Amino acid sequence: MPAKFPYLRQDFLASIVVFLIAVPLCVGVAVASGVPAELGLITGIVGGLVAGLMPGSSLQVSGPAAGLTVIVFEAVSEFGVGTLGVIVLFAGLLQLAMGYLKIGRWFRAISVSVVEGMLCGIGLVIIAGQIYAAAGLKAPETGIGKIAGLPGAFADTLGSTEALTSLAIGAGTIAVIVLWKKAPKSVQTVPGALAAVVLATVATLALDLPVATVRVEGLLGVIQPPGAEALSELAGPAIWGTIIAFALIASAESLFSAAAVDRLHDGPRTQYNKEMIAQGAGNTLCGLLGALPMTAVIVRSSANVHAGAKTKAARVLHGVWLLLFAAAMPWVLALIPISALAGILMHAGWKLIPFRQIATLWRDHKGEALILVITAVSIVAVNMFEGVLIGLALAIVKTAWEASHIKLEVIDKSAGPIQVYLSGNATFLRLPRILESLENLPQDRPVELDLSGLHHLDHACRTALESWAERHSAAGTEPVKVTEPVKYA
Numbered sequence: 001m002p003a004k005f006p007y008l009r010q011d012f013l014a015s016i017v018v019f020l021i022a023v024p025l026c027v028g029v030a031v032a033s034g035v036p037a038e039l040g041l042i043t044g045i046v047g048g049l050v051a052g053l054m055p056g057s058s059l060q061v062s063g064p065a066a067g068l069t070v071i072v073f074e075a076v077s078e079f080g081v082g083t084l085g086v087i088v089l090f091a092g093l094l095q096l097a098m099g100y101l102k103i104g105r106w107f108r109a110i111s112v113s114v115v116e117g118m119l120c121g122i123g124l125v126i127i128a129g130q131i132y133a134a135a136g137l138k139a140p141e142t143g144i145g146k147i148a149g150l151p152g153a154f155a156d157t158l159g160s161t162e163a164l165t166s167l168a169i170g171a172g173t174i175a176v177i178v179l180w181k182k183a184p185k186s187v188q189t190v191p192g193a194l195a196a197v198v199l200a201t202v203a204t205l206a207l208d209l210p211v212a213t214v215r216v217e218g219l220l221g222v223i224q225p226p227g228a229e230a231l232s233e234l235a236g237p238a239i240w241g242t243i244i245a246f247a248l249i250a251s252a253e254s255l256f257s258a259a260a261v262d263r264l265h266d267g268p269r270t271q272y273n274k275e276m277i278a279q280g281a282g283n284t285l286c287g288l289l290g291a292l293p294m295t296a297v298i299v300r301s302s303a304n305v306h307a308g309a310k311t312k313a314a315r316v317l318h319g320v321w322l323l324l325f326a327a328a329m330p331w332v333l334a335l336i337p338i339s340a341l342a343g344i345l346m347h348a349g350w351k352l353i354p355f356r357q358i359a360t361l362w363r364d365h366k367g368e369a370l371i372l373v374i375t376a377v378s379i380v381a382v383n384m385f386e387g388v389l390i391g392l393a394l395a396i397v398k399t400a401w402e403a404s405h406i407k408l409e410v411i412d413k414s415a416g417p418i419q420v421y422l423s424g425n426a427t428f429l430r431l432p433r434i435l436e437s438l439e440n441l442p443q444d445r446p447v448e449l450d451l452s453g454l455h456h457l458d459h460a461c462r463t464a465l466e467s468w469a470e471r472h473s474a475a476g477t478e479p480v481k482v483t484e485p486v487k488y489a
Contacts (some may be wrong), residue, residue: 007310014309015317018061018300021191022318023325025299025348026213027333028341030292032130033072035081037214037221037333040064041326042291051282051294052312056275058268060254060261061315062282064292065349067118067253068246070125070143071384072292075242077141081291082273083233085226089287090234095280098247104255104276111395113361113368115256116354117375118249118388123286123352124380126345133342134170135163136212140226143380166211166339173200173343191303193344200340214341216334219326224290245385246283246293250400254279254296261298264305299348367398406430406451408437417446417481423453428460438468446478454485 022044030040040063047062073409075087098104121143132139140149157163173196180192204211233239236361258270275296282294306312325332354372361369375391382390406424418441426434441447450471451457469480 008313010308010310011314014307014314015304015321017189017191017307017320018304018309018314018318019325020194021300022061022063022322024197024336024344025066025297026064026322027113027336028344028348029066029069029213030034030298031341032066032069032126032133032345033064033292034076035084035292036217038217038219038222038326038330039291041322042219042223042289043286043294044322045319045326046286046289046291046293046319047327048315048322050285051278051317052315052319054274054281054356055271057296058312059265059268059305059309059315060258060270060281060296060298061304061318062254062294062296063300065253065295066126066345067122067352068250068293068295069241069345070122070129070379071245071249073129074141074383075246079233079239079242082224083230083239084292085224085287086230086233087239087243087246088283088291089226089286090243091250091293092280092283092285092287094113094247095251095283097275097278098251098282099273099278099280102273104251104272104274104305108300109196111368111371111392111399113371114375114388114391114395115252116357117372117391118252118379118384119352120354120358120372121376121379121387122384123349124376126349126352130170130346132343134167134339134346135382135386136339137163143383147380157438159398165209166337168209169200169204169209169337170346172203172341172415173197174347176200177347193347194327195196196344197336197340200343201335204337205335207385211337211339213407214333214336214338216330218330222290225288226290229437238476241252241385245388249388250293250295251276251279252281257296257298257301261296261301261305264302276451301353307411352484371395371398382414400427401429403427406434408434410437410441414456417448417478418442419448419450421450421453425456426451426454426461427458431461432462434461435464437469438465438472441472443472444477447472448481449481450483451485452483457485459478 013073026040026044030037044063051062076084079087105106125143125146127137128150131150132153132171135153137153137156140146157167176196177192180188180195203209253270255275258272262269277292286292358369358372361372371391371394374394375387378390379387381486403425406422406426410419411419420438469482473479
């Protein structure tokens with residue numbers, strides 16, 4: 001056995017650690033997404049047993065992620081839990097297609113500022129929304145509504161003993177997670193999130209506190225394969241935007257997680273297209289089961305690496321433990337206070353906000369920092385999908401502007417023709433500056449326009465320069481002499 005599975009002991013121990021971290025997160029993400037808690041466990045099981053067995057990335061762990069909570073909640077609110085499976089199913093099929101078409105590696109080209117901005121916006125919405133859940137209050141549906149309604153929510157909480165008790169459990173959960181890192185190393189073998197949930201559950205039971213707990217329906221009771229009514233939603237255009245959003249955001253989060261995990265170990269590198277196929281296969285099955293969407297999760301993945309995992313056996317075994325737990329002890333879920341799960345999600349949301357990266361970008365690359373902030377604000381103000389599109393559009397415009405760098409030099413020796421040298425990239429973005437400089441040249445002097453230093457000359461610039469040359473030549477001076485770019489000569 002040791003010869004065939006040389007790392008069995010390390011993988012077994014790592015799988016236990018990842019399982020203990022995954023349980024509260026799977027349940028918390030499901031509850032925050034507005035679906036039964038068991039659906040989060042089902043997605044975690046699929047992430048371990050299906051995506052875990054497939055090639056791609058050997059050590060990263062997949063399951064329901066806090067980063068998708070906001071978009072899942074929006075989808076469930078708009079289309080209903082019954083249609084969630086259809087959305088996840090077709091998102092998975094789209095991921096499979098992208099993987100087979102070898103599009104996976106292109107996700108590495110997405111601006112880091114947009115990704116960080118996406119995570120920041122998600123984190124802000126999660127924190128704001130889970131404050132309501134921690135107090136046992138109903139949260140507004142929009143991100144702006146959640147934030148704007150916080151003063152009123154706090155006022156309502158102060159006037160209710162039950163709400164204050166519930167909020168105290170949520171705050172206590174966060175405190176335990178934060179302080180757990182300062183506990184002795186031997187104690188930290190138990191994950192902080194699990195310890196916080198256990199302590200909150202014990203306190204609730206021992207003191208008979210009046211707080212809401214997780215509703216349990218049973219593993220088989222929550223599985224809802226897409227029916228004819230749910231599939232009929234595909235006839236409308238609205239659902240396709242959500243499907244595309246699920247596929248793109250889950251893929252980006254998975255592949256960026258893979259890149260981060262690769263930096264944590266010296267084992268085999270991620271094969272991005274195969275990882276995309278693995279994620280697509282997992283989400284396709286999750287959709288058929290009516291479960292939450294799946295993505296690679298950096299928290300569980302990094303824990304897997306740090307716990308000593310060597311092969312994919314660790315993540316597969318974590319899926320086995322989740323399956324055994326969901327099948328044998330679902331009643332445990334009914335004891336967990338919802339406010340404790342809200343505390344876990346608030347802590348997770350806080351960790352999604354890249355404070356250090358924002359400070360670094362603002363110091364070194366203010367344009368990138370603005371893209372990050374605008375993406376985050378757009379997600380809060382509008383929604384996840386449109387916020388990310390705004391961020392991507394800004395990143396493209398910024399890149400195009402920077403790529404269109406051009407140098408214009410005018411040499412006038414008072415006698416003879418005026419010499420104008422253009423070098424760099426002449427695109428329509430810089431056309432106003434170019435034309436302004438040329439039109440300010442004396443009309444009664446001959447001009448020599450040297451374009452040989454241009455690396456790129458787009459159609460708009462070429463047409464505008466030809467038009468200016470004709471106008472200048474028509475003023476009774478010598479025709480403008482143009483030296484063509486090398487590639488056009």
